Amino acid sequence: MASKPSVSAHDVAERAGVSRSAVSRTFTPGASVAPETRERVLKAADELGYHVNHLARGLMRRESGIVCLIVSDAATPYRSALLRELTIHLQNAGKVVMLINTDRSDDSVGQALRQAIRYQADASIILSGLPDKSITQLCLKNGQRLVLINRDDDQPGPLKINLNDEEASSRIALAFERAGCRHVAFANSDARTPSLMARERGFSKAAEALGLEVTVERYGWTGYEAGKVLAHRLLTRKIRPEAVFCATDLLACGFMDAARHEFGLSIPGQLCVAGFDDIEQAGWESYQLTTFAQPLASIAEAAVSWLCSAPEETAMSVPSVLIEPQLIWRKSVRGG
Amino acid sequence: MASKPSVSAHDVAERAGVSRSAVSRTFTPGASVAPETRERVLKAADELGYHVNHLARGLMRRESGIVCLIVSDAATPYRSALLRELTIHLQNAGKVVMLINTDRSDDSVGQALRQAIRYQADASIILSGLPDKSITQLCLKNGQRLVLINRDDDQPGPLKINLNDEEASSRIALAFERAGCRHVAFANSDARTPSLMARERGFSKAAEALGLEVTVERYGWTGYEAGKVLAHRLLTRKIRPEAVFCATDLLACGFMDAARHEFGLSIPGQLCVAGFDDIEQAGWESYQLTTFAQPLASIAEAAVSWLCSAPEETAMSVPSVLIEPQLIWRKSVRGG
DNA sequence: TTGTACGCGTTATCAA
DNA sequence: TTGATAACGCGTACAA
Numbered sequence: 058m059a060s061k062p063s064v065s066a067h068d069v070a071e072r073a074g075v076s077r078s079a080v081s082r083t084f085t086p087g088a089s090v091a092p093e094t095r096e097r098v099l100k101a102a103d104e105l106g107y108h109v110n111h112l113a114r115g116l117m118r119r120e121s122g123i124v125c126l127i128v129s130d131a132a133t134p135y136r137s138a139l140l141r142e143l144t145i146h147l148q149n150a151g152k153v154v155m156l157i158n159t160d161r162s163d164d165s166v167g168q169a170l171r172q173a174i175r176y177q178a179d180a181s182i183i184l185s186g187l188p189d190k191s192i193t194q195l196c197l198k199n200g201q202r203l204v205l206i207n208r209d210d211d212q213p214g215p216l217k218i219n220l221n222d223e224e225a226s227s228r229i230a231l232a233f234e235r236a237g238c239r240h241v242a243f244a245n246s247d248a249r250t251p252s253l254m255a256r257e258r259g260f261s262k263a264a265e266a267l268g269l270e271v272t273v274e275r276y277g278w279t280g281y282e283a284g285k286v287l288a289h290r291l292l293t294r295k296i297r298p299e300a301v302f303c304a305t306d307l308l309a310c311g312f313m314d315a316a317r318h319e320f321g322l323s324i325p326g327q328l329c330v331a332g333f334d335d336i337e338q339a340g341w342e343s344y345q346l347t348t349f350a351q352p353l354a355s356i357a358e359a360a361v362s363w364l365c366s367a368p369e370e371t372a373m374s375v376p377s378v379l380i381e382p383q384l385i386w387r388k389s390v391r392g393g
Numbered sequence: 394m395a396s397k398p399s400v401s402a403h404d405v406a407e408r409a410g411v412s413r414s415a416v417s418r419t420f421t422p423g424a425s426v427a428p429e430t431r432e433r434v435l436k437a438a439d440e441l442g443y444h445v446n447h448l449a450r451g452l453m454r455r456e457s458g459i460v461c462l463i464v465s466d467a468a469t470p471y472r473s474a475l476l477r478e479l480t481i482h483l484q485n486a487g488k489v490v491m492l493i494n495t496d497r498s499d500d501s502v503g504q505a506l507r508q509a510i511r512y513q514a515d516a517s518i519i520l521s522g523l524p525d526k527s528i529t530q531l532c533l534k535n536g537q538r539l540v541l542i543n544r545d546d547d548q549p550g551p552l553k554i555n556l557n558d559e560e561a562s563s564r565i566a567l568a569f570e571r572a573g574c575r576h577v578a579f580a581n582s583d584a585r586t587p588s589l590m591a592r593e594r595g596f597s598k599a600a601e602a603l604g605l606e607v608t609v610e611r612y613g614w615t616g617y618e619a620g621k622v623l624a625h626r627l628l629t630r631k632i633r634p635e636a637v638f639c640a641t642d643l644l645a646c647g648f649m650d651a652a653r654h655e656f657g658l659s660i661p662g663q664l665c666v667a668g669f670d671d672i673e674q675a676g677w678e679s680y681q682l683t684t685f686a687q688p689l690a691s692i693a694e695a696a697v698s699w700l701c702s703a704p705e706e707t708a709m710s711v712p713s714v715l716i717e718p719q720l721i722w723r724k725s726v727r728g729g
Numbered sequence: 730t731t732g733t734a735c736g737c738g739t740t741a742t743c744a745a
Numbered sequence: 746t747t748g749a750t751a752a753c754g755c756g757t758a759c760a761a
Contacts, residue, residue, distance in 0.1 A: 062534065062535070062536060063455075063513070063535045063536060063738095064535075065737090065738055065739090066738065066739070067738080075747085075748090076747070076748045076749075077738090077739085077748085077749095078740085078741095078747070078748060078749080079746090079747070079748080081738095081739065081740060081741095082740095082746090082747090085740075089746060089747095090746070090747090091746060091747085094746080094747085106531050106534060106535070108507060108510045108511050108535070109511055109738090109739080110452075110511065110513060110737095110738050110739065111511045111512045111513070111739095112448045112449075112451050112452050112457060112512065112513050112737095112738080112739090113448075113452055113737075113738035113739035113740085113753085114738080114739055114740070115448050115739090115753095116446075116448050116449055116452065116737095116738080116739070116740090116753045116754065116755090117738085117739050117740040117741075117752080117753055118739085118740065118741095118753090119399075119753080121448060126492075131473065131476070131477055131480070132470075132473040132474045132476070132477040133473075134468075134470070137467065137468040137469075137473040138468045140467070140468070141467055141468040141494065144467070144492060144494045145494055148493070148494060153491060153493075153508060153512065154491065154492045154493070154494075155489060155490065155491055155492070156462075156480060156490045156491070156492040157484070157489075157490070158477065158480045158481055158484060158490075171444060172489060174399075174444045175444050175445055175446065175447045176447045176448065176489065177399070177446060177447070177448050195442050198398065198442060199398070199399045199400075199442070199444070200398060200399060281673070281677060285678075310677065311677075314677060314678035314679055315678070317678075318678045318679075319678075337617070338674060341617060341646065341647075341650060342621075342650035342651070342653075342654045342655075343650055343654075343679040343680075344679075399754095401753090401754055401755085402754065402755065403754080411731080411732090412731065412732045412733080413732090413754090413755085414731075414732065414733080414755095414756080414757080415730090415731070415732080416755095417754095417755065417756060417757085418730095418731090418756090418757095421756075421757095424756095424757095425730065425731095426730075426731090427730060427731085430730080430731085445754090445755080446753090446754055446755070448753095448754080448755090449737085449753075449754035449755040449756090450754085450755055450756075451737095451755095452736095452737050452738065452739090452753095452754085452755070452756095453736085453737055453754090453755050453756045453757085454737095454755090454756070455737080
């Protein structure tokens with residue numbers, strides 16, 4: 058047995074007694090082929106187990122059907138949920154997903170994009186990191202479309218999908234004020250991602266405008282453990298904040314656990330907590346976290362429809378989409 | 394500007410003033426090319442932004458470098474963690490990951506495998522569902538290697554990686570008995586996956602052998618919500634079980650939350666709970682769940698090394714790997 | 730070491 | 746509607 062005994066259109070043509078072109082046409086939607094010929098080809102193909110070789114097809118059509126998803130920390134609840142939504146939408150659009158895991162460095166994103174170019178990806182969607190401008194140009198030059206999700210970048214060319222983090226965050230400040238809190242805090246990671254900083258900014262500004270005392274603390278990476286550390290830092294201050302807005306739900310979960318189990322605080326009785334992302338765990342009985350849901354389906358929808366659209370449409374459209382997060386009231390903030 | 398203005402080896406050759414094969418050789422490790430020529434080619438390639446076209450290369454080499462990951466419910470904590478481990482290992486091995494999301498039907502897996510064939514994937518790793526035997530044969534016939542993870546199947550050809558679910562589960566029965574529990578229960582989903590059923594079997598048998606009273610309940614899909622429902626069913630019985638082994642951590646989280654917040658039970662004081670998978674949340678302060686860790690790195694390692702190995706090795710090796718889960722003692726079971 | 734010529738499996742073009 | 750032929754970009758046997 059040969060190493061890769063794959064069956065080609067040639068074999069099918071031979072068996073069906075037609076030309077290679079007839080086989081190709083049979084598998085090309087909208088091509089003109091006689092019903093009877095088509096039938097014969099289909100039969101032969103089935104018997105032989107023939108499948109169109111998309112590598113070769115992509116070579117000819119200059120369109121691989123591959124869309125590259127570039128992401129770090131893909132196993133995180135928020136990221137994996139977004140990934141799922143994108144994957145489903147892409148599959149429904151007839152695209153195939155190539156997944157590239159990066160570390161959190163920008164160089165790593167560059168490497169991923171080069172890989173995407175090598176595989177002639179029709180487009181790449183970037184969920185983490187920010188590519189160098191030269192790499193962006195390289196992608197565009199190679200006919201690859203780019204989508205940046207929550208990456209605050211102003212280069213022309215890529216489609217930019219952003220959440221209105223700042224405006225949303227300001228609403229939490231108002232909610233805290235209505236709950237009767239005077240001293241509030243923002244718990245952030247030290248990742249300093251554009252969206253994280255926008256949330257911090259939106260909250261701080263609004264809180265100050267309302268005359269509240271605002272404390273900001275940043276620590277580590279955006280995960281559960283960092284949330285616990287942030288709780289230690291904020292809850293041991295001389296004036297303990299009465300309400301804390303965490304930059305993400307994962308931070309909020311760690312924060313709440315520390316607040317309850319290590320400081321014995323009741324939520325929302327003694328402490329109000331809010332988060333962002335609406336990960337699945339935010340709805341769990343142990344947390345019941347008031348948070349912002351990212352409309353993941355809308356994000357995926359916007360990304361996929363843009364990268365599947367005709368070139369002329371793409372060139373004309375303003376490549377920027379702003380999406381409104383949705384406030385989900387649960388039980389971690391008084392009032393509501 | 395043309396639609397896909399990608400730069401080819403021909404362009405590089407022209408600019409460097411060499412033949413096209415010289416370019417090809419420069420990018421083929423281990424090919425003989427003069428250092429000076431190589432230098433010229435590299436320079437021209439860099440200036441033009443040339444990248445080898447892996448579609449064309451795959452066509453020639455009959456090896457695409459693509460490995461297909463077939464999975465349903467990829468956004469689940471356990472699945473996404475396994476996915477991450479596999480992706481990282483594959484990338485380190487120089488492979489590129491194609492992700493295909495399926496629903497839970499076996500037919501859907503078949504469709505995914507056909508897609509893998511169309512893209513000439515070197516291998517497919519199946520995490521969910523079970524392909525029809527004829528499709529398995531089709532893959533093998535097309536020179537595609539197959540890895541089945543936790544899919545209890547006896548077809549020859551694919552590599553089968555399985556956890557020793559049954560033996561592991563029996564150890565929990567012993568732990569419950571040592572904790573002084575007489576009435577125990579197994580909380581399962583109704584998915585009836587081989588691994589889930591093996592856990593049920595292993596636990597039930599061992600518990601009965603120890604002279605314990607065993608109740609088994611099954612409901613819905615393997616998720617948090619099902620865990621809550623299972624808690625309602627089991628905790629409202631005339632004789633309330635003193636210990637419950639949940640088939641997965643996700644079920645256990647839902648179970649614990651319902652037990653505490655709706656039935657007011659203390660864990661492990663009034664109720665012992667154990668889970669399986671060691672998802673991240675199992676270690677969170679709110680759960681501190683005693684559970685089994687799946688050695689994900691070992692699983693990924695085994696899968697990747699096998700599918701990267703030489704054909705002759707593959708043909709000889711017994712394509713089956715049994716991996717031992719590791720018991721993680723936390724605080725949801727008395728004793729330990 | 731280098732260049733020429735061919736084949737990989739497909740689609741697009743064109744004449745029949 | 747059909748079949749022959751030319752690309753697509755690359756690797757490689759072969760000859761130089």
